[in-house]
Amino acid sequence: MAKADVTQAEGDLHLERLTKQFGDFVAVHDLSLVVPQGSFFALLGPSGCGKTTTLRMVAGLEDPTAGTIRIGDTEITHQKPYRRPVNTVFQNYALFPHMTIYDNVAFGLKRRGVKDVKQQVADALDLIQLSQVAQRKPAQLSGGQQQRVALARAIVNRPAVLLLDEPLGALDLKLRRQMQLELKRIQTEVGLTFIHVTHDQEEAMTMADSVAVMNNGIIEQLGPPTELYESPQTVFVANFLGQSNLFQATVKETDGEEIVLEDPDGMFRMPKKRVAAGVDTSTGRKVLVGVRPEKISIGPLAEAAAAPTDGNYVDGVIENASFLGVSTQYQVRTEGGEHIDVFAQNLDVHGLLAHGAEVRLTWRPHHGFVLAPDQDIHAGVEVGAGVSG
Amino acid sequence: MAIAQAIGDTIEDQRTPPPDPKKRGRFTPYLLLLPGMLWLAIFFAVPLIFLFSTSLQTPVAGGEVGEFEQTFNFGNYVETLTDEYYYVPLFRSFIYSGIATVLALLIGYPLAYMIAFKSGRWRNLLLVMVIAPFFVSFLLRTIAWRQILADEGVVVGALRVIGLVGDTGGIYPSALAVITGLTYNFLPFMTLPIYASLERVDPRLIEAGRDLYAKPFTGFRKITWPLSMPGVVAGTLLTFIPAAGDYVNAELLGTGKNSMIGNRIQYEFFNVRDYPTMAVLSFVLMACILTIVLVYVRRVGSDDLV
Ligand SMILES: Nc1ncnc2c1ncn2[C@@H]1O[C@H](COP(=O)(O)OP(=O)(O)O)[C@@H](O)[C@H]1O
Ligand SMILES: [Mg+2]
Numbered sequence: 001m002a003k004a005d006v007t008q009a010e011g012d013l014h015l016e017r018l019t020k021q022f023g024d025f026v027a028v029h030d031l032s033l034v035v036p037q038g039s040f041f042a043l044l045g046p047s048g049c050g051k052t053t054t055l056r057m058v059a060g061l062e063d064p065t066a067g068t069i070r071i072g073d074t075e076i077t078h079q080k081p082y083r084r085p086v087n088t089v090f091q092n093y094a095l096f097p098h099m100t101i102y103d104n105v106a107f108g109l110k111r112r113g114v115k116d117v118k119q120q121v122a123d124a125l126d127l128i129q130l131s132q133v134a135q136r137k138p139a140q141l142s143g144g145q146q147q148r149v150a151l152a153r154a155i156v157n158r159p160a161v162l163l164l165d166e167p168l169g170a171l172d173l174k175l176r177r178q179m180q181l182e183l184k185r186i187q188t189e190v191g192l193t194f195i196h197v198t199h200d201q202e203e204a205m206t207m208a209d210s211v212a213v214m215n216n217g218i219i220e221q222l223g224p225p226t227e228l229y230e231s232p233q234t235v236f237v238a239n240f241l242g243q244s245n246l247f248q249a250t251v252k253e254t255d256g257e258e259i260v261l262e263d264p265d266g267m268f269r270m271p272k273k274r275v276a277a278g279v280d281t282s283t284g285r286k287v288l289v290g291v292r293p294e295k296i297s298i299g300p301l302a303e304a305a306a307a308p309t310d311g312n313y314v315d316g317v318i319e320n321a322s323f324l325g326v327s328t329q330y331q332v333r334t335e336g337g338e339h340i341d342v343f344a345q346n347l348d349v350h351g352l353l354a355h356g357a358e359v360r361l362t363w364r365p366h367h368g369f370v371l372a373p374d375q376d377i378h379a380g381v382e383v384g385a386g387v388s389g
Numbered sequence: 390m391a392i393a394q395a396i397g398d399t400i401e402d403q404r405t406p407p408p409d410p411k412k413r414g415r416f417t418p419y420l421l422l423l424p425g426m427l428w429l430a431i432f433f434a435v436p437l438i439f440l441f442s443t444s445l446q447t448p449v450a451g452g453e454v455g456e457f458e459q460t461f462n463f464g465n466y467v468e469t470l471t472d473e474y475y476y477v478p479l480f481r482s483f484i485y486s487g488i489a490t491v492l493a494l495l496i497g498y499p500l501a502y503m504i505a506f507k508s509g510r511w512r513n514l515l516l517v518m519v520i521a522p523f524f525v526s527f528l529l530r531t532i533a534w535r536q537i538l539a540d541e542g543v544v545v546g547a548l549r550v551i552g553l554v555g556d557t558g559g560i561y562p563s564a565l566a567v568i569t570g571l572t573y574n575f576l577p578f579m580t581l582p583i584y585a586s587l588e589r590v591d592p593r594l595i596e597a598g599r600d601l602y603a604k605p606f607t608g609f610r611k612i613t614w615p616l617s618m619p620g621v622v623a624g625t626l627l628t629f630i631p632a633a634g635d636y637v638n639a640e641l642l643g644t645g646k647n648s649m650i651g652n653r654i655q656y657e658f659f660n661v662r663d664y665p666t667m668a669v670l671s672f673v674l675m676a677c678i679l680t681i682v683l684v685y686v687r688r689v690g691s692d693d694l695v
Contacts (some may be wrong), residue, residue, distance in 0.1 A: 059600055060600075061596050061600065082602045082603055087600060087601065088597070090593060090596075090597055094591070094593045095597075096598075096611075107601045107611070108601035108602050111601060111602035111604075111607060112602050153601070154601075157602070
């Protein structure tokens with residue numbers, strides 16, 4: 001390993017088999033991931049899943065129980081926080097209340113004995129468009145302004161990794177959406193590695209290049225937002241990111257590149273490549289099948305039965321219909337007793353289907369996904385729904 | 390226009406609250422202040438006026454000891470302040486109390502810091518221990534220091550062994566003993582306000598400092614110390630002011646050469662019964678303390694107090 005100066009380390013951030021225990025409680029369990037240099041990376045998970053603990057280990061504020069942390073080739077696992085080229089935007093901002101905004105932002109530069117402090121602070125304040133408040137104290141700023149100062153105070157040091165712990169959590173919805181765009185702009189502008197911790201799945205999806213979904217101290221899945229959404233690998237991810245219809249089925253047979261599945265509502269097909277890694281799909285095995293509500297199209301049964309149906313389908317009765325303007329949300333009870341949610345775009349094809357109407361639901365085989373059966377079908381439901389938006 | 394004006398008027402009317410509660414509201418603060426103001430008037434302002442008038446009195450010609458008549462003899466001030474017998478103890482009071490304040494800060498700050506940040510579940514016990522001495526009389530505790538600092542005591546014995554005190558030397562009675570007593574007696578008044586300030590320092594700010602390249606001591610100097618300044622100011626005032634006026638420690642732990650202004654005031658009052666001189670000394674002491682405190686608070690206070 002290169003014997004480089006720790007404070008100058010740069011490159012991708014590697015977390016290898018990182019574990020943190022508080023007494024008997026395992027807050028982070030055997031976590032490994034790589035954050036490419038210059039990327040906008042989101043760590044997404046419900047409250048208490050170990051996100052902050054992970055960040056604190058990277059910042060050096062918490063000592064890992066096991067595992068290593070590297071930036072490029074330089075190991076920083078047990079380095080003091082003030083030696084690491086890592087800065088944090090804290091959850092509550094943690095601005096120094098007795099210092100002016102200028103002094104807050106200049107703090108890190110002065111500690112490192114950087115030369116043109118004035119110019120760099122001015123540039124940083126420009127970047128967050130708050131040059132005019134340089135001489136004020138933090139208490140004289142609004143929450144959104146404080147948030148931006150916390151960002152400037154960290155960014156001005158040009159760290160190899162910038163950690164943001166729910167930086168927008170305390171802001172109201174409108175300001176949050178605005179700051180999401182702003183953060184993204186700033187990250188693109190400065191090109192630093194951002195690790196953004198959030199429990200808001202929309203926030204993670206709109207901002208990040210890649211997202212790691214965390215639950216109970218482990219990473220459930222890691223990938224670009226679209227991949228996580230379209231091909232969830234676990235029930236938790238399927239439910240936490242957006243919404244999913246999940247039901248049990250049995251593998252009937254394998255037919256070339258497709259598998260045939262059966263459940264009380266009948267048979268359907270699924271491409272093999274839509275099966276999550278490691279799931280056994282040999283004949284007779286039970287699996288979970290998932291379909292996103294917006295991937296299903298809905299139509300009156302009478303009409304649909306007249307024409308040959310293309311793709312997978314089930315028939316059922318509408319139990320509930322809520323008109324939302326851009327779309328209508330249906331709850332359908334199938335003949336086999338499943339409850340399926342459908343989001344239908346209001347293309348004005350059928351008009352509003354009424355409560356009690358008999359309908360046929362169809363979806364393309366490659367829109368579904370297959371997961372391992374031994375999971376709680378509701379994992380991630382409340383936590384995901386509770387915080388989105 | 391007229392309509393707009395009329396609407397404006399109506400809105401204006403609605404905004405003005407009904408006059409009755411407002412009137413009552415205007416007097417409520419003064420009403421609440423009344424007991425405090427009365428207390429101040431009876432127990433502070435009036436005695437102060439009496440004291441001041443006493444300081445200007447002259448002995449009755451041919452009268453008994455302690456018999457004075459009201460005059461406006463400002464010469465009392467000049468006479469007293471130019472007398473070495475009075476101004477030396479006055480000066481000494483501020484030296485002693487100044488040193489005691491610095492010592493109490495040097496002991497009290499680390500103590501408060503430890504209790505606030507490092508004591509864990511022992512915190513409450515330690516706080517009780519800081520206050521515990523108050524359960525024993527101030528006089529008894531001060532007298533106990535005679536024993537502690539006695540020639541045959543442990544402290545002097547230990548100092549003799551390491552050669553800091555000569556074989557025949559001692560600590561009690563001396564200036565050192567008086568200052569030790571003052572430091573000891575006012576230490577809780579230093580420690581508790583500092584503790585209260587430190588306890589309110591958000592540990593996340595200290596973490597933020599470390600995250601921003603501050604080594605532990607720099608973090609303390611730039612974050613913890615300035616944020617604890619209100620406690621330091623309160624603690625030093627609560628130590629310095631009563632210590633400057635104290636006479637018990639000098640009486641019990643010093644000799645005549647260690648007399649402070651409090652000893653002179655006490656002596657003039659009870660023994661000589663020279664009330665005007667006693668009053669002059671009291672007034673001068675008060676003025677000096679007030680000046681020192683004002684200068685101190687202005688200097689430290691302008692330095693970014695939160
Ligand atoms: N210092 C600590 N001592 C004991 N338990 C802790 C400590 N810090 C965090 N935890 C626990 O670890 C878990 C993860 O916490 P945290 O990383 O803060 O979660 P998140 O940021 O995802 O909400 C929580 O259950 C929390 O109670
Ligand atoms: Mg957290």
